[in-house]
Amino acid sequence: MQNFLIGLGIGVVLAIVLVVVMSINRHKETLLSQKETERLRRMLNDRMDLESDGLAKLKESNEDLKKQNENLRISLNSFSQKPNRKEMARLQVYQLAVDRLTINSPGFGAAWQAALKESEDEFQKTYLGVQPFIKRLIPMKTDASVLSKYIDSDEKE
Numbered sequence: 001m002q003n004f005l006i007g008l009g010i011g012v013v014l015a016i017v018l019v020v021v022m023s024i025n026r027h028k029e030t031l032l033s034q035k036e037t038e039r040l041r042r043m044l045n046d047r048m049d050l051e052s053d054g055l056a057k058l059k060e061s062n063e064d065l066k067k068q069n070e071n072l073r074i075s076l077n078s079f080s081q082k083p084n085r086k087e088m089a090r091l092q093v094y095q096l097a098v099d100r101l102t103i104n105s106p107g108f109g110a111a112w113q114a115a116l117k118e119s120e121d122e123f124q125k126t127y128l129g130v131q132p133f134i135k136r137l138i139p140m141k142t143d144a145s146v147l148s149k150y151i152d153s154d155e156k157e
Contacts, residue, residue: 102109 102112
């Protein structure tokens with residue numbers, strides 16, 4: 001019986017040592033997992049802070065770009081409404097039409113060039129000499145009234 005008690009005592013001592021070693025190991029693992037959890041939590045907080053800062057900057061940049069876009073749209077509208085913009089666009093359209101007619105109509109080119117030269121000469125004369133003074137005093141009649149009478153007579157027929 002003495003051997004039994006000695007064996008039981010050795011077994012109990014070994015069991016206690018084993019329990020103590022396992023509890024120490026478990027405590028170390030718990031501490032390591034807590035440290036790892038804390039490290040991951042800090043990383044997550046840092047990342048969330050960076051992302052929130054980045055998102056705030058993106059929103060601010062987006063608002064700035066929207067304001068710039070609106071300002072550019074308003075500037076473009078006001079620029080297109082300035083005097084002579086529509087007239088310049090209309091003149092470009094007329095020039096394209098004249099170029100096409102000159103190419104497609106063989107007789108049109110010579111007649112157009114002669115009429116253009118006469119009109120340019122008359123326009124230049126309006127800046128020199130007595131003619132500008134007279135034109136300011138006495139309005140000149142154009143062929144528009146003759147043309148409207150001609151058009152009206154054609155419509156009646």
